[in-house]
Amino acid sequence: MPPEDRFIAETRLRVRYQETDSMGIVHHSNYVTFLEEGRSDYARQRGHPYSTFEKEGLYLAVTEVNVRYIKPAHYEQEIVVCSWITAMQSRGMSFSYEIVDATTRELLTTAQTRHICINEAGQVARLPDSWRAWGST
Amino acid sequence: MPPEDRFIAETRLRVRYQETDSMGIVHHSNYVTFLEEGRSDYARQRGHPYSTFEKEGLYLAVTEVNVRYIKPAHYEQEIVVCSWITAMQSRGMSFSYEIVDATTRELLTTAQTRHICINEAGQVARLPDSWRAWGST
Amino acid sequence: MPPEDRFIAETRLRVRYQETDSMGIVHHSNYVTFLEEGRSDYARQRGHPYSTFEKEGLYLAVTEVNVRYIKPAHYEQEIVVCSWITAMQSRGMSFSYEIVDATTRELLTTAQTRHICINEAGQVARLPDSWRAWGST
Amino acid sequence: MPPEDRFIAETRLRVRYQETDSMGIVHHSNYVTFLEEGRSDYARQRGHPYSTFEKEGLYLAVTEVNVRYIKPAHYEQEIVVCSWITAMQSRGMSFSYEIVDATTRELLTTAQTRHICINEAGQVARLPDSWRAWGST
Numbered sequence: 001m002p003p004e005d006r007f008i009a010e011t012r013l014r015v016r017y018q019e020t021d022s023m024g025i026v027h028h029s030n031y032v033t034f035l036e037e038g039r040s041d042y043a044r045q046r047g048h049p050y051s052t053f054e055k056e057g058l059y060l061a062v063t064e065v066n067v068r069y070i071k072p073a074h075y076e077q078e079i080v081v082c083s084w085i086t087a088m089q090s091r092g093m094s095f096s097y098e099i100v101d102a103t104t105r106e107l108l109t110t111a112q113t114r115h116i117c118i119n120e121a122g123q124v125a126r127l128p129d130s131w132r133a134w135g136s137t
Numbered sequence: 138m139p140p141e142d143r144f145i146a147e148t149r150l151r152v153r154y155q156e157t158d159s160m161g162i163v164h165h166s167n168y169v170t171f172l173e174e175g176r177s178d179y180a181r182q183r184g185h186p187y188s189t190f191e192k193e194g195l196y197l198a199v200t201e202v203n204v205r206y207i208k209p210a211h212y213e214q215e216i217v218v219c220s221w222i223t224a225m226q227s228r229g230m231s232f233s234y235e236i237v238d239a240t241t242r243e244l245l246t247t248a249q250t251r252h253i254c255i256n257e258a259g260q261v262a263r264l265p266d267s268w269r270a271w272g273s274t
Numbered sequence: 275m276p277p278e279d280r281f282i283a284e285t286r287l288r289v290r291y292q293e294t295d296s297m298g299i300v301h302h303s304n305y306v307t308f309l310e311e312g313r314s315d316y317a318r319q320r321g322h323p324y325s326t327f328e329k330e331g332l333y334l335a336v337t338e339v340n341v342r343y344i345k346p347a348h349y350e351q352e353i354v355v356c357s358w359i360t361a362m363q364s365r366g367m368s369f370s371y372e373i374v375d376a377t378t379r380e381l382l383t384t385a386q387t388r389h390i391c392i393n394e395a396g397q398v399a400r401l402p403d404s405w406r407a408w409g410s411t
Numbered sequence: 412m413p414p415e416d417r418f419i420a421e422t423r424l425r426v427r428y429q430e431t432d433s434m435g436i437v438h439h440s441n442y443v444t445f446l447e448e449g450r451s452d453y454a455r456q457r458g459h460p461y462s463t464f465e466k467e468g469l470y471l472a473v474t475e476v477n478v479r480y481i482k483p484a485h486y487e488q489e490i491v492v493c494s495w496i497t498a499m500q501s502r503g504m505s506f507s508y509e510i511v512d513a514t515t516r517e518l519l520t521t522a523q524t525r526h527i528c529i530n531e532a533g534q535v536a537r538l539p540d541s542w543r544a545w546g547s548t
Contacts (some may be wrong), residue, residue, distance in 0.1 A: 017314060017324070018164050018307040022157040022212055023463070029155055029443035033292040034441070040291060040350070050291070051350040054433070062439040066477045075159060076325040077316070102480040139329040154451060154461070155444040159328070165336040166310070169303035170429040175485070177428060187428070188487040191296070203340045213451070213462040292440055294433040296486060301429050350435060 002098060006084040007137050009042035012102055015077045032065055035097050035111050038081035042095070048130045056128065057120045063092075064114040071108045073121035078102035088135025091124050092116040139235060144274050146179035148193035149239055152214045162209035164172040169202055175218035179232070181217050181266050185267045193265065194257045200229075201251040208245045225272025228261050229253040276372060280358040281411050283316035287374055289351045292346055299346035309371050309385050312355035316369070322404045330402065331394045337366075338388040345382045352376035362409025365398050368389040413509060417495040418548050421465040422452035423513055433449055436483035446522050447506050449492035453506070459523045468537065470529045474503075482519045489513035499546025502522045502535050503527040 002008045021027040043050045087094040099109040119125040139145045158164040180187045224231040230238040237248040275283045295301040317324045361368040373383040393399040413419045432438040498505040510520040532537040
C-alpha cells in the first residue's frame with residue numbers, strides 16, 4: 001500500500017491495443033512507460049513539470065528499474081499508476097509505484113525506480129530546490 | 138517489384154515478441170519502424186550513415202508515410218525490407234519499400250515515405266551532395 | 275476540416291516522454307498508435323467498444339495507413355485526435371483523422387486508414403450491423 | 412561478468428532510431444525488449460525456440476524485471492545482449508543479462524528477469540523437459 005504520509009500522484013491510463021502482445025495481455029515492457037507517465041504526472045501535480053526541468057538544462061536519468069508483475073492488464077482496461085517519492089538526495093531520487101485496476105483497485109504491478117540528475121554536459125548535478133522539497137512529503 | 142536499375146538495400150530483421158499484438162501478428166505501427174530501419178541501412182550501405190548526417194547538423198524529417206498491409210508477419214519470422222529511392226530533390230527525397238518473407242520472398246507490405254531535410258534551426262535545408270548523388274541510381 | 279455531417283470522435287492524449295526521439299519530437303511511428311486510439315475511442319463513444327467486437331470473434335485488420343506530418347508534437351503537449359468514418363462496406367471500412375493541438379487547434383497531422391473485418395479463422399467476414407449503422411452518419 | 416560454466420547466448424542488436432528519446436539516448440524501456448530478444452535467442456541457440464514453446468500451449472510469463480543502467484546506448488550503436496540461466500525450477504526460471512558495446516565490450520546494462528510457465532488456461536504449469544535440461548549448464 002502507498003504510505004499515508006506521502007504525496008501520492010494517481011495517474012489514470014487506458015490500455016492501448018498497441019500495448020498488447022500475442023499472449024493477449026499488456027507486454028511487460030510497457031509498464032516501464034506507465035511508470036514514467038506516473039512520474040511525469042507526479043511532477044505536474046506538484047507544479048514543476050519535467051518539461052520545465054529539461055528547459056533548465058537538467059535531465060533525470062534512470063539508473064535502476066525494478067518491476068514485479070502480479071496480474072496482467074488487458075486492452076481497454078483502465079488502470080491507475082500510484083507514484084510517490086521514497087528517497088531524495090542532493091543529486092538523485094527514488095520513486096515507488098503501485099499500478100492498480102481503476103475500478104476494483106486490484107493490485108497489478110509494484111515497482112521502484114532510481115534516478116540521478118545530470119546536466120547538458122552529462123555530468124551529475126544538483127536537483128533544483130523545488131524538486132528537493134518534495135522529499136519531505 | 139523493386140526496379141532493376143536502382144540501388145536496393147536489403148535489410149534482414151527478425152520479428153520481436155514485443156512487436157506482436159493481441160491478434161497474434163505484428164502490430165501495424167511497427168512496420169513504420171521497419172521502414173526506418175530499411176532507410177537507415179540504405180544510408181549505411183551507401184557509405185554515409187544517418188548518424189553522420191545528424192552530426193553535420195541535418196535531420197531528415199518524415200513528411201508522409203503510406204503503407205499497404207498485404208499479409209501479416211509473426212513472432213520470430215525473418216523478414217527483409219527492400220528500400221530504394223524514387224525521387225530526389227535539392228531539399229527532399231522519397232523512398233519506396235517492399236517487405237518480404239526472408240525465405241519465401243512472399244510480399245507482406247509495400248510502402249512509400251517522403252522526407253525533407255531540415256537544419257538544427259528547424260529550417261528547410263539542402264541535402265548534402267553525397268546524399269543527392271544517390272538519386273541517380 | 276472534419277466534415278460537419280459526420281459523427282466525429284475527439285480523443286485527448288498527452289504526449290509521453292517514451293514517444294519522443296533524438297530529434298526532440300514525437301517519433302513518426304507513434305502517430306499510427308494515436309490513430310488507433312482515435313478509432314478505439316470512436317467505437318466506445320458510439321457504444322460498441324472494440325474489445326466487445328473481439329469477444330464476438332471478429333477482428334478489424336488494418337489494410338492501409340496514410341499519414342501526412344504537418345507539424346511535430348512535443349513531450350507533454352496535449353493533442354486531440356479527431357476520427358470519423360469516410361466509407362462503410364459490408365466487409366470493410368475507412369476512417370479519416372486530424373490530429374490537432376488541444377489548446378490552439380493547430381493542425382499537426384492528417385491521416386486515413388482502411389480496414390477489413392476478419393473472423394477467428396482469418397477469413398474476410400461481414401461487419402456487425404451495429405457497426406454498419408455508423409456508416410450513415 | 413557472465414559465469415564461465417554456463418551456456419551464454421550472445422545476441423547482437425543495432426540500436427534503432429525509434430528506440431531513442433529526447434535525451435538523445437536509448438529510452439530505458441527498450442532495454443526490457445532487448446532482454447526479451449536475448450531470451451528468445453537463447454532458446455533458439457539451444458534448439459527449442461519460444462515460438463515452438465507457444466505452439467505446445469505454454470507461455471513463459473514475466474514475473475519480475477530488474478535493470479541497472481550503467482551507460483547509455485545511442486542510435487546505430489551495435490550492442491550485444493549476453494543471456495544465461497541462473498535458476499531453474501519445475502515451473503519457473505530466472506535469467507541474468509549483461510548488455511555490452513559490440514566493439515569495446517564496455518558494460519552498458521545488467522539485468523535479471525524471473526518467469527513462470529503457464530498453460531493456455533492461465534494456470535501455472537511444468538516447464539517442458541527440454542527446457543528444464545538447460546538448468547544444468
